[in-house]
Amino acid sequence: MRTLSCGEARQIPIIEYLAKCGYQPQYIRGNNYWYLSPLHEESHASFKVNTRLNAWFDFGIGEGGNMIDLGIRLYKCSVKDFLPLLSSGYTHLSPDAKMIITFTPGPKSPAAKENHIEILDVTELQTPAMVAYIKKRSISQPLAKTYCKEVRFAIAGKNYNAIGFANRSGGYELRNDWFKGSSSPKDITILKNHNGTQAVCVIEGFMDFLSLLELKQLRRPETDVIILNSVALIGRSIEILKSYKDVFLFLNNDKAGQTAAEKLRQADINGIDASEFYKGYNDVNEYLSAQQRGALQAQIRREAPEERGLGIGR
The missing domain is CATH 3.40.1360.10 (Dna Topoisomerase Vi A Subunit; Chain: A, domain 2)
Structure with a gap:
């Protein structure tokens, strides 16, 4: 059996892989599917899959990536060892049972090519949408403006706005109604x-x-x-x-x-x-x-x- 290439493996929809491993989302917000993490025990969903990007991020451990990154974490193995397992149709052992699944690589998704966050502009907190988001989180606008900025950023070729909170290395924590992420470098x-x-x-x-x-x-x-x-x-x-x-x-x-x-x-x-x-x-x-x-x-x-x-x- 031919071993999938890295490019082909990355095109496998993560939510389909998780579903066939027995993991179902706790809730869905737009393109974001939130799960109880398959990588560690928890009681609140902190594992997000963005279907537009076909990328995951586990906020409980501060790590994320593509389908291959998830596979090597689940198996605790190298990329070299994971690709043959994936190609043979063998998938992650769920806590309850073995599951054998087969993936047929489909056409490459443009959305999965890039998930890098590029900061375009940093300004004072001002747009109605960001002010409304802060209010929704029970934070007053004057307090938020003391510590936060409004950040315009690009991801996968599209521009967005978010509340930004700076870290000591120049990166930003980014939040809005649909997005929870951070720009590089990630730091305290x-x-x-x-x-x-x-x-x-x-x-x-x-x-x-x-x-x-x-x-x-x-x-x-x-x-x-x-x-x-x-x-x-x-x-x-x-x-x-x-x-x-x-x-x-x-x-x-x-x-x-x-x-x-x-x-x-x-x-x-x-x-x-x-x-x-x-x-x-x-x-x-x-x-x-x-x-x-x-x-x-x-x-x-x-x-x-x-x-x-x-x-x-x-």
């Missing part, structure tokens, strides 16, 4: 208070950072802050965190967040778990949105911890 963001503080807050994403400021009714944090922009980047914060006396952890209440906290413990960083502040919710932004809907406002006022301060508004 460090915000220094310059007040001699010995405390730092470690926060998973920038929406959670903005949400904490909203909850504390602050424009600027009273501690230093590290926004990971992906828990997969937790290792880049370790040496920095060792210089602080108090490390407050605002990580997601999921497996990936627990794994990140464990990595810090293994590095002798005994972070203070601040997730009790948003217990019952996956992250701080989800908690904030629930509060602003009004259903839990009274309960939040009763249960909000005051005695310790939880870092960002000490």
Whole structure:
């Protein structure tokens, strides 16, 4: 049997491959199919497949790519070993059963040729669509304009706008109603208070950072802050965190967040778990949105911890 070329393998629709492996999307938004990750345990879908690009990204581990990249992660093998397996019709073992499938390479899809993000322009937050998106995420426009920009970017030859949050290396986290991604280089963001503080807050994403400021009714944090922009980047914060006396952890209440906290413990960083502040919710932004809907406002006022301060508004 002829072995598929890399080009042919990349044309296999990822969502079809996942379906025949037993994985179904948790929800679909436009061209984006969201799954519970096939690469690690989780309770909230963080694995996205964009059908227009035929590309995937796992936000739980901060990795993504094409069909081949997914295959070598699933099999834990090299490209050289994966292509014959794919060509023979043998696919990933699901947790429950073996499944044998056969793919017939179809015509090459122009959408799958390129998924590189090119930043075209960075301006102040201003267009109605981006202002509406920030409001939808329960963040006030003045606060968002303090830390975010509006970024025009190109992907696969088409231009889009998104909320942009800069990292320390010049890349941007990009968000809008249908897109969640980042430009290169991917990195953490460090915000220094310059007040001699010995405390730092470690926060998973920038929406959670903005949400904490909203909850504390602050424009600027009273501690230093590290926004990971992906828990997969937790290792880049370790040496920095060792210089602080108090490390407050605002990580997601999921497996990936627990794994990140464990990595810090293994590095002798005994972070203070601040997730009790948003217990019952996956992250701080989800908690904030629930509060602003009004259903839990009274309960939040009763249960909000005051005695310790939880870092960002000490």
